[in-house]
Amino acid sequence: MHYSPVITNADIAAKDENLHLFQYVEDSKQCEIDTFVSRGGYKAWKKVLEGISREDLINTVKASGLRGRGGAGFPTGLKWSFVPKDSPKARYMVCNADESEPGTCKDRVLMERDPHAIIEGMAIGAYAIGCHLMFIYIRGEFDHCIDKMEAAMEEAYAKGHLGKNVYGSGYDLDMIVHTGGGAYICGEETALLNSIEGERGQSRMRPPFPAIEGLYASPTIVNNVESLAAVPHIINRGAEWYASIGTEKSKGSKLFSLSGHVNRPGNFEVPLGFNLKDMIYNPDYGGGMLGDVPLKGVIPGGASTPFLLPDMIDVALDYESLQEKDSMLGSGAIIVFNENTCIVWILKKLIHFFRHESCGKCTPCREGTAWLEQMINRIEAGQGEAGDLEKMEEVCGNILGRTICPLGDAAVMPIQSALRLYRDEWQYHIDHKKCMVKSNFEFK
Amino acid sequence: MSEAVKKDQPKVSVPTVTFSLDGQSVTVPKGTTVLQAAKDVGIHIPTFCWHPQLKSVGACRMCYVEVEKMPKLMVSCMLDAMDGMVVQTDSDQVRQGRKAVLEFILLNHPLDCPTCDKGGECDLQNLTFKHGVDDNRFDFKKARFKEESMTTTFDDKKIGPEIVLNRNRCILCYKCVRANKEAFGEYDLGAFERGNITQIDAVPGGEVCNPFSGNLVEICPVGALTNSDWRYKIRVWLTKTTPSLCNFNSSGSNIDFYKEDHQNKIFRVTSRTNDSIDDGWISDITRYGYQVINSADRLQKPLIKKDGKQVEVSWDEAINFIAKKYNDIKESVGRVCIGGLISPSLDNRSLYSFSKMIRTVCKSNNIDFRGDYRMLPNNPDSPFGVLRSQPFSIAEIDDSDVIVSFGSDLIHEHPNEYLRIRKAFNYTQPKIYSMMPYSVKSADVANIEYVYTPGTDETAINAICLAGIEENVVDASMATEYIKHVVPSTLKDASALCGLDEAELKILARSIAEGKKITFLVGEIVTRSKARDIITAALLNMNKLFGLSSKGQISILARYANSKGAEKLGILPDPIAPIKEALKNDFEEYPESEPRNTDGMMAHIRKEEIKGLFIVGSNPMMLYPDKEFIKESLDKLDFLVVCDLFETETTEAADVVLPLAGWAEYDGDYVNLEGVCQSAKQAVKPAGESKAAYEIVRLIAEKLEHKTFDVESIDKGVEACLAIDTTIKLPNEFLDIKAESEDVTGEFSHPIFIIDDAHHCGHLTEKAPSLNNFTAEAYLMMSEELAAKNNMQENDPVRVESEVSKLILPVKISESLDSDVLLIPRNFQSSPVTSLCMRKRRIDRVKISKVDE
Amino acid sequence: MILTEDSIAKIKAKAVRYPRKKSAILPAWTVAYRQIGHVDEAIYKEISKVIGVPMVEIAEAATFYTMFPKKPRGKYLLQVCNNISCALRGSDSMITHLENKLDIKLGETTDDNQFSLIAVECLGACATAPMVQVNMEYHENLDATKLDKLIDDLKAKKD
């Protein structure tokens, strides 16, 4: 079975008792349930079923300060507490393993190498909201992850961690591995729910929020893989321990996917607040710029987050610090590019993606992304005209905050930021009908 | 819940919210959207994707409003009004937002308004005009579907018999797809691909041909969906509308006729939304049925049979001839001995005049309006008559918590009521059950569909009662009493006989017992059955056992545009006492003669005791389920007068044929199945020399020296009758019911049911070309399994034989059927399926064989 | 039937686990795709029968998702990620490399029906870029030598 050749910092994580997600990811035996259990796996799940009340559980997760790792950073415990306590409807826990935000490749590592940790986290989350059927939504292209998760699920059923009357507690819990079909939008939680329901993966208006009316119109919680994988550790080691990691407002550790022009692209677990510059240049992490070509910019949180200029990268990787730089932590996908990169070319790639992935439901996103793509392509092709940049800014303004789901915002935020931070280069493109830099990266 | 549902149900004390709307303080029930609240106080917020009868999706983003303390513009169609909210519907920011949306929509729009049939009634055109997107900042080539097309703008794709799609004009409001699935439960249209190449289209390999498809065109806010029958004919602003009613269903869908001053023809029909009746949806029959009126085949002049041939004559000659014949019969026999049969689709005036003529001029009680039902009961308070007279309200469906339809192929018989039930299914989610001798598409909304053995209708109903008794959900002493009256009297025996599952029956019984508000509607399977009295007796027992009508409604639904009116006006051989009283008051003399219904008249014609017959708008030769019987009878007549819009098999047999005006050609009132009297106005002049039935009756009566047939006198009579409550009291006692059984002879084993096609009703609709574009000929519908068993494929010609006749029909395979039942539509003159039937049969049975064998 | 009995059994086994039958649409394609390599009208029809969901719903959802080819393609579907992280690592020129090597353009299939070449959006292999997914399998951290070997191996593979 395929095993991603990606670099991780498992060696560091193994030694650092605060790091917990990547501790065992370089050990291929960690997938097997016996190994997992021998290392304390499913202990938290058992502990929960043996007598932690829902309220206590939710309060613990709230106290830990865990925030969603899927992009929005919403406090996980708080989200769980929104599920109505007295609803007669079924409730659903859905683990979001769609991992489609360009630059992000972290959840995949957990699925490939520590699948039971995810199942355990999902189970605890399910219990917290009173769910008896939980889903993991894996993007369809991740064939190997799907197989891994299904195998792990079978093992978990076989060993009594899932199924009827788990551990004799009287609690029933079933699980379905649901697979996508190639649509970034299905990572957005309401589109994801439509996709599970067999609908077209278009997003839904909120309210009603999924916690009130989600999957099959029942209360539903959607959590990212990484968020859920952290939960068992919080139960085992306590909210205080977890809250002691990271910064004052951004607690715990986080996985970062580092890609682009660095010497050591990879996935790294670090406490929140870790320095971005360190991430890029430290030999244990990024190991510096590829071929020592100087840095031109960084996208810190996945394709939909605003850019950072080289003089902005001495920044802590946490929710607040990046916000101060007008950017976002997002999904923790750090994309680094060097001086040989044309900014218009980057945006061309990005807007192509967002146009391609727009679900087509609401007007501004559907029409606006297509218009922007045409404008950017034209500028890139050296046919831009005076006034194009201003027009693009206006169009961006007519999309931002005007769409059903945040995909519209995601599409325009990098454009707005690039227009602001790299204005000269855009202008050069229009004035000189050509590129300032040569950016077709050779494949050798 | 949609606004539509709420609007229809004035709730006693709903919590309200008060908020500020453009500076005005507005109080609305909690859960009302800002959009709806604005509509209610007359503030217009533009929309594309919103529809009052559909769940909002917030897709088009046109309905923006600005709300204090909310940083973004909000879409009002999905924003519930909340206490203290301060909303602006026309601020600068709102106007900017709407303008931006219009700009986005127009980017790739062809702007081909001059050639677009939506021009003049296009939301996009109107809103663009209003919100002034004046310059075009989009300097790219417009995206086009169908690159190979000759011009850049035309992408005309026929996606159904009557619908043309232009994807370039489509603004992706998704209303069509949503309505099709949500409101109609149909799956022949979809949205495909995604993002900016999303497109609406028919299901791959199929076409949009569901019975409600015309509505999709009507709700399309732009010219993306257009009707074949309206395209390129006329601009909408050159037309005028006339309010009218559908003449093909019994709820009386409200419609508008479109006509133009200089041409005496109707151009199209659209819904004239009346939420209490049709929610603004009309069936395709309602929409395209007007073409019957325009038809070139319409009879133009009176005809008289001379030397075996019908020749055109003047009205004078025809009326004189009728008068002469009348007197001849009177003289030769010594009394009048003439009967009358009239269609229940005619207006009150016509029905009443006709009855007055038969009773006062012909001095007989030989009168009926039910020319297509066999073996009808004669006495008005037969069980059938009693249940039929019970009141029914469409709007009550909305808040029923249990809905049962018994013996009704709802979509075909009562399309409006089906959509109403669907709405409940979507919003209030009542328990819905369907009981039929074969499975039907309309059961798609049912929690459980009960398919019982054909011919065991009364046992199926008894089985519900017996299930209720076993479940202990009915009064014990009533149960003891009930058991004494029925055979079989155990649930086990009854369910075995009718082929239903005991456990499922118990669920139904429990729902009926526990329901707070029940709608139980009974359809044509019962009305058409020879055993209708036994079946209704079983229903009356059930009603009593469960106390059903004390907490809801149970009724046998009227089927035709004015069936209810015909009943109320006493167009029956023996009207109920209060109606008879009113007639006696109005008529100079009420006849003493024996009352005779359709069957009775035919029998007496055969015995030569009735010599003459007036038929108005009816076509018993085609529609009565025993063609031979009718034919033989009519052949015996001395004198037959038939009034119709067209030549039919019945007019062929006539001595005098009179051209009848259609419902769009004169003012008329009709009583719908709820007993509500509605008016249809004259839209066009009568075709040729045709006349309204009441006019014809007046001419004849006056010729025979009867004076009080003028409109005023007739209307007075009508009014008096309509004022009478015709509900008949339900029986106090349980009725005896012994299940009838019929022998199934070996050879003819497949039960057939005569149905209406989804796009045809009665004998007239064959004259509407658009409806023929959906179905133009009869077929033999069967299940997949039966087809496979007989090695038959779609469209294979099959010989259908009964003991009396045979027909050759193409096979149509149905996905919903799953038993050996065969269905044949009765609407096509070229395949008179009624010839297969026998008058005295409860269930008609046939054998089938492939033609090439 | 195009779907094998085994596939139908798999689809049905998945379908029964869901609270609503429509949910089985995506799992059903996954099974069909693994068996056939693409999904089209004929398959929609079969799936519609197997899971009891109207054909139009299957087709609407199918055309929404881009992962399943909608018509037959070569034996090996080469899907090159051409999104930002891979592009920074040379995926544009990797596509050119493949076009030259296979003598086809992006979107085309080789005459012997062995290879189809398409560009796709981010496949979640950003830190191991550039990459290509061959049918369901990921090949990451590619350079020219590795890619050539991969193609040559596939060409040599007989089955």
Ligand SMILES: Cc1cc2nc3c(=O)[nH]c(=O)nc-3n(C[C@H](O)[C@H](O)[C@H](O)COP(=O)(O)O)c2cc1C
């Ligand atoms: C366009 C779009 C794509 C998204 N893709 C993903 C994704 O691939 N994985 C993910 O976990 N969250 C994704 N999200 C975020 C989810 O909507 C949701 O917020 C998240 O799964 C919640 O989990 P968390 O609270 O644990 O972060 C996406 C959001 C948007 C708007």
Ligand code: SF4
């Ligand atoms: S065809 Fe008309 S109704 Fe349907 S989505 Fe397009 S614009 Fe809306």
Ligand code: FES
């Ligand atoms: S009408 Fe509100 S978004 Fe379309």
